[in-house]
Amino acid sequence: MAPMADTYDFRNIERPWQERWEREQIYIADSDDPRPKYYTMEMLPYPSGDLHVGHAKNYTLGDAVARTMRMLGYNVLHPMGWDAFGLPAENAAIARGIDPGTWTKSNIANMERQVRLMGTGYDWRREVATCDPEYYRWNQWLFLRLYENGLAYKREAPVNWCPHDQTVLANEQVIDGRCWRCGHLVERRNLSQWFLKITDYADRLLAGLDELDGWPERTKTMQRNWIGRSTGVTLKWKIEQSDATFETFTTRVDTIFGVTFVVLAPEHPAVAAIKSIVSKKNAAAIETFAESLQSKSELERTSLMEKEGVATGAYAINPLSHERVPIFVANYVVAEYGTGAVQGVPAHDERDFEFAKKYGLPIAQVIAQSDVGVDAPLTEPYTGEGRLIASGDFTGMRSERARDVIAEHLKAAGIGGKTVHYRFRDWLVSRQRYWGTPIPIVYCERCGEVAVPDDQLPVLLPADVPITGEGSPLARDEQFINTTCPSCGGPARRESDTMDTFFESSWYFLRYLDARNDAAPWAIDHARHWMNVDQYIGGAEHTVLHLLYSRFFYKFFHDQGWVSGSEEPFQRLFHQGMVLYNGEKMSKSRGNVVGIDETADKNGVDAMRLFLLYVTPPEDTSDWTDEGITGRVRFLNRVWRASEPFLAAAADVSPRELPPIASAEDRSLVRAVHVVAKSMVDEVSSRRFHFNTTIAKLDELVNAMTTAAQKTPDSRAFLYAVHALPLLLAPYAPHIADELWSRLGHATSIHLERVIEPEDAALEVDEITLVVQVNGKIRARINAPPGIAEDEAIALALADPNVRAQMDGKEVRKRIFVPDKLVNLVVA
């Protein structure tokens, strides 16, 4: 269908504008600009190949924010990049024999084209791709700084192993016992791995959340829960007939007299000592039990499997009561969590209760729920507070107080004391895969573990490595592996692990600031000027992973003096909702992906952007519908018809100056302009970003203009609206806005203009509708001048026949008056 003269001909209008914006570099931002800075960005995408409208929702939202802030006079930095390392590239290599680098680069090229196609305004000079050696070189550099500061270390540990992806995973990347990427059940293996000591920053990561007013509460709560700080008591236990000891951690030391057994993780070091003192039969049983759990994941052991254990035959001595209690090994205690040993208090802990029931262990109640005392045996554990019973010297004390008193007592006796415990653990960053940043460490026969010196960075990822999906590709590459020791010059082997891709996405927002710096990851001056990020926009799936890692890195950078100001990288955070199609998440396998190219070609980019912003508030999940976008195509056509024929006449009517008002229609038209202007500003300053309401108000304005175009096309108010409309459309529908603007005779892009400042004079109305209620029910609506006084309003209300009929001569008990809104007469 050929575009008619009275429709917005997006096919011939949108692309030329994108080219012109590019040519004129209108979106570049520099730190020497005198305007106040505003740093906003969306989470960088993984270049999977094609963008769909779900991506578009994210970038359109960010773009609308960036454009509005620019129009409000800010020096807006809005950059873009690619999270370009990761498994899909390797999987493509396995499936189709394509080189991961080639695959990734062609995806980036395509997606970059699509991002430009969406009309999103980025400062492309700052673009980064994390697989670029000039980027990952600084990954390695940062890794070495962490290493020097004792924050990167290698140790053998039981780790999460994904048998499908053939690599280890960080705890944060295991969701319900499954690999976050491929969904396969994770196994446990003992491997020597690189960790980052994020736990050193636990308290600062917690404290920092308190200052993040611009973050969703949910996200902060989830991070707090993930870190999982708890305060309790660590106490030391002796094993009968052995020199071996172990420690337990408990938040309920007040129940110490209720311990009737202890449980060790089968991997606990003290288990070896126990095996040497118990009977051969017992030792063998422990061994068999431990072996049966070897590859079981933590989730299986602690949640999925029934609680099972084996009595070791050994006994431990309660450090306080000196009672002798049996030692068990059990599946539900994991060596990596806490001390790897748990004191069993079945009367007051659910898991212990379950275990004691199963193995017929005594249940000793030591906390009484009421002051009355124990009346009946427990049928379920009591986990609340109460008064201590059967607890030696501490009997009769309130449990809350007993926790402190007992802790003091243990400390004085040298057998324990208060400690803080965290649920999260150090960040495992090794990956046994090819497409990632090589860890810059070599192993020398003579010198051991040696850091690659800075001047030998980057350690380049070798090309032409066979990728089979089995084992680590780099470990097999002799050319890569064999090297010389930077310290002694002797033969050495390179680390074959690459870094978790979350490493590079933890600091990319700093590289944007100084993307081409080849002497440092960024210059501190740039960080000082731009940080922190004023507004960060991205999906809620990153609440723990990426956002926690980035906060950790940023605090480390702060300690190194590489950034200044706030210790938090992201001042404000916004999670946009997903886009569904036919009620389902878009995915290639389901075949329900709505692509950018098709949509742009069929409906135009401005219509797509408007639809995505209009359909729901941005934080909600929205449904893509073909009817819905049609509505926005129609809207743009209405804009065109109500503006385009009048542009010549409107050229001389300034949108910066209120026009003369000749009629009520004039007034409401001018008011409609300012209602939109106010909404546009309010939605960014409140950071609510509910542009759906702004666009609804734009609809109202355009509807009013459509009427005026037919009735009073010569009125100054109408022509004022024609000239103002593009300024109101600019953040959401940038192409049509610039096209109309240029046809109004402006030589420079509308995106360098200021917003229309909402003016109170224009927002005023000359008549308000006063709602009159009798006993809270609406009985009349009266037109009245704004600012009408209470007495007058009530007099008008009482004069209304309908109101009088309802009052039925009864006495007015109370009069409620809400200025310009409502009168409520309470009668009886």
Added chain:
RNA sequence: GGGGAAGUGGCGGAACGGCAGACGCAGCCGCCUCAAAAGCGGCCGGGGCAACUCGUGUGGGUUCAAAUCCCACCUUCCCCA
């Protein structure tokens, strides 16, 4: 099991203690047209001829006034275990 968020016409949503359903989609009627599409105008929660009346998941409460605040319950979704 614990915590959180949400429930409004046929649909997406608006209203953040004060006119419920803005705006859009779908639908219906009309104009235009040979006809259709597009466009333009109108109608569009239920009941009632009407005055009115009922209505924001369910039940209570606070208030002159509740979609909005509080309590309980139901349902859905998301986290954690």
